[in-house]
Amino acid sequence: MSKTLGIGVLGCGNISAAYMRLAPLFRGIEMRACADMNPAAAKARAEEFNLRADTVEGMLAADDIDIVVNLTVPAAHFAVSRQILDAGKHVYSEKPFVLTLEEGQQLAATAREKGLRVGSAPDTFMGGAHQLARHLVDTGRLGKISSGTCFVQSPGMEMWHPNPDFFFQPGGGPILDLGPYYISNLVQLLGPVARVTAMSSSAQSERTITSAPRYGEKIPVETPTTIHAILQFHSGAQVTYCASWDVWQHGHAPMELYGTDGTLHVPDPNFFGGEVRMTAKAAFTSAGVAWDHPFARANEGTNANYRAAGLADMALAITQGRPHRCGAEFALHVVDVMTAILRAGDTGQVLELSTSCTRPDPLSPADAQELLA
Numbered sequence: 001m002s003k004t005l006g007i008g009v010l011g012c013g014n015i016s017a018a019y020m021r022l023a024p025l026f027r028g029i030e031m032r033a034c035a036d037m038n039p040a041a042a043k044a045r046a047e048e049f050n051l052r053a054d055t056v057e058g059m060l061a062a063d064d065i066d067i068v069v070n071l072t073v074p075a076a077h078f079a080v081s082r083q084i085l086d087a088g089k090h091v092y093s094e095k096p097f098v099l100t101l102e103e104g105q106q107l108a109a110t111a112r113e114k115g116l117r118v119g120s121a122p123d124t125f126m127g128g129a130h131q132l133a134r135h136l137v138d139t140g141r142l143g144k145i146s147s148g149t150c151f152v153q154s155p156g157m158e159m160w161h162p163n164p165d166f167f168f169q170p171g172g173g174p175i176l177d178l179g180p181y182y183i184s185n186l187v188q189l190l191g192p193v194a195r196v197t198a199m200s201s202s203a204q205s206e207r208t209i210t211s212a213p214r215y216g217e218k219i220p221v222e223t224p225t226t227i228h229a230i231l232q233f234h235s236g237a238q239v240t241y242c243a244s245w246d247v248w249q250h251g252h253a254p255m256e257l258y259g260t261d262g263t264l265h266v267p268d269p270n271f272f273g274g275e276v277r278m279t280a281k282a283a284f285t286s287a288g289v290a291w292d293h294p295f296a297r298a299n300e301g302t303n304a305n306y307r308a309a310g311l312a313d314m315a316l317a318i319t320q321g322r323p324h325r326c327g328a329e330f331a332l333h334v335v336d337v338m339t340a341i342l343r344a345g346d347t348g349q350v351l352e353l354s355t356s357c358t359r360p361d362p363l364s365p366a367d368a369q370e371l372l373a
Helices: 016-025 039-049 056-061 074-086 101-114 128-138 164-168 173-190 309-320 328-347 365-371
Strands: 005-010 029-035 052-054 067-070 090-093 118-120 145-153 193-201 206-208 218-220 226-233 238-244 255-259 262-266 277-280 283-285
Touching: 005 016, 005 056, 005 309, 016 029, 016 039, 016 309, 029 039, 029 056, 029 309, 039 052, 052 056, 067 074, 067 309, 074 090, 074 101, 090 309, 101 118, 101 328, 118 309, 118 328, 128 173, 128 262, 128 365, 145 173, 164 173, 164 218, 173 193, 173 226, 173 238, 173 255, 173 328, 193 328, 226 328, 309 365
Parallel strands: 005 029, 005 067, 029 052, 067 090, 090 118, 145 238
Antiparallel strands: 145 255, 193 226, 206 218, 226 238, 255 262, 262 277, 277 283
8 A cells, every 4th residue: 555645735826726626536645735825815725625724834844744736826936846845845836847947957956865756737648638649659550750730829818817917927928838738748749859949929018807806907918929839859750839829719729740650639738638539641540449548537527637647646656666757857848848939939049958858658547547546
């Protein structure tokens, strides 16, 4: 029987409820406490999910907390994760892991020195749909993958988020906010990226909030909101990646990979499930694989949502002494790709990546079942 690790959540905003609601699906972890700079927010979440409301200092000193989940705003991820490591706790960060390569390298070095683990969302690439895509790639069903496309485009976040300011500040934007889902999935499918180039722009200098409670308030746009990038992978594949918050509607698929023996249609990597389709040369075919993956099963209406799978995998990996899938090296490479895209968008240059990583281990249906309580 694996040891159960105690989990504390630091940051009690919108996303915290998903972690607290879904953590009981998994074995090896137990939500025990939450904290926030706003004590009322921590108290409300604690009452909602029967947790202990704590101070930040109290949580970091608590003997029953082994891993702290960092759900603060992206600009605070580095400082807060470093504080967690300095307190002797493992840290699992919401995406993006950090905002600069140097910050990520510092955290990785600190974790190594202290014998601690660092993990980072997203874990959606562990979903049943994306692991089926991984299986098809790994078994050669597509032949050699030469290229692909990714599109994540919408009008923006100010229409639904109560406090959307940070989305349009440095550290936000569609690359750092949504890019982790797409780039993590590409790297787990194709391996590390070698070089990137990009062009970027913003359609508006300010946005008008149309959600409650700040309806009608204007906020400045301080980061690019449309980026068209090309990623070249060490495998030789070239992928066009378009991310925008300046598009009302489009007809592009979220992700497609083009191989010598067929095309793979991959569903939105923002989600765990979805339909995986494959074209074998000229003729459409089903994937042709028996694939009853636990993380493809709908558990919230018609949606498969297994957020906290990466956290549970990290906890189990700690007790088993193996690498975890949402590891620091992987997350750091994704940050390197994203920040290089943003730099290339400013300069128009082709930029070589300074990091690499190994692909996370695939998560088979049996592996996923092992994570479930």
